Amino acid sequence: MKLYYSPGACSLADHIALIESGLPFETEKVDLKAKATESDKSYTDINPKGYVPALGLDDGGVLTENIAILSYIADRAGQLVPTGGMAKFRTLEALAYISSELHKGFKPFFTPDASDDDKAKAKDALGERFSLFEEVLAGQNFVLGNSFTIADSYLFVMLFWAKTKADVPVPARLTAFYDRLMARDSVRKALADEGIS
Ligand SMILES: N[C@@H](CCC(=O)N[C@@H](CS)C(=O)NCC(=O)O)C(=O)O
Incomplete structure (x- = not known):
């Protein structure tokens, strides 16, 4: 498997999950402006959507979209998701919330012509949306219980952006969750491999 990533982008969630999975994988950096990979291939030939992440599969296929890639990694690894009862659907519920309510909420901070007003509104909305996890984490260490899952790697990246890009107040x-993840070997390795100190 090969993960196409950009340093500190949402692909960091997949990078962390791949390290946690113990599965063999490679990475290749993408220049998102030039739409070119580090080895000078056209990125849109690999992923016509033009954004990261994309996961090159062993059979030559390419999988895109964070929710699909994270779920694929967990499925291949046979871990990183809770099992039994409603667990599969609770995982999808958490991933969908992180993707559509948090990830997309950061858009003004990645849009060069976004106004200060757009950013202020986004910051307020993100603060409210993060607060849902504040309640969840009152009774457990991770998003879906007391074990690390793919939802945690995705939420970690949202908090990383909240702290480093958008100055969103984090309760x-x-x-404490962010600090716990920052202390994990997988997170430290992914950040170091992407050149983020
Ligand atoms: N729907 C996609 C969105 C991915 C996305 O927003 N990627 C950003 C980085 S976090 C990107 O590559 N932006 C550059 C661009 O769109 O040109 C997913 O969930 O995987």
Whole structure:
């Protein structure tokens, strides 16, 4: 498998999950402006959507979209998701919320011509949306219980952006969660491999 990524982008969630999975994989950096990979291939030939992440599969196929890639990694690894009862659907519920309510909420911070007003509104909305996890983390260490899952790697990246790109206030339990993830070997390795100190 090969993960196409951009340093500190949402592809960091897949990078962390791949390291946690113990599965063999390679990475290749993408220049999102030039739409070119580090080895000078056209990125849109690999992923016509033009954005990261994309996962090159062993059979030559390419899988895109964070929710699909994270789910594929967990499926291949036979871990990183809770099992039994409603667990599969609770995982999808968490991933969908992170993708559509948090990830997309950062858009003004990645849009060069976004106004200060757009950013202020986005910051307020993100603060409210993060607060849902503050309640979840009152009774458990991770998003879906007391074990690390793919939802945690995705939420970690959202908190990383909240702290480093958007200055969104992060409440206490989420900050403790962020610090816990920052201390994990997988997270430290993914950040170091992407050249982020
Ligand atoms: N729907 C996609 C969105 C991915 C996405 O937003 N990628 C951003 C980085 S976090 C990107 O590559 N933006 C550059 C671009 O769109 O040109 C997913 O969930 O995987």
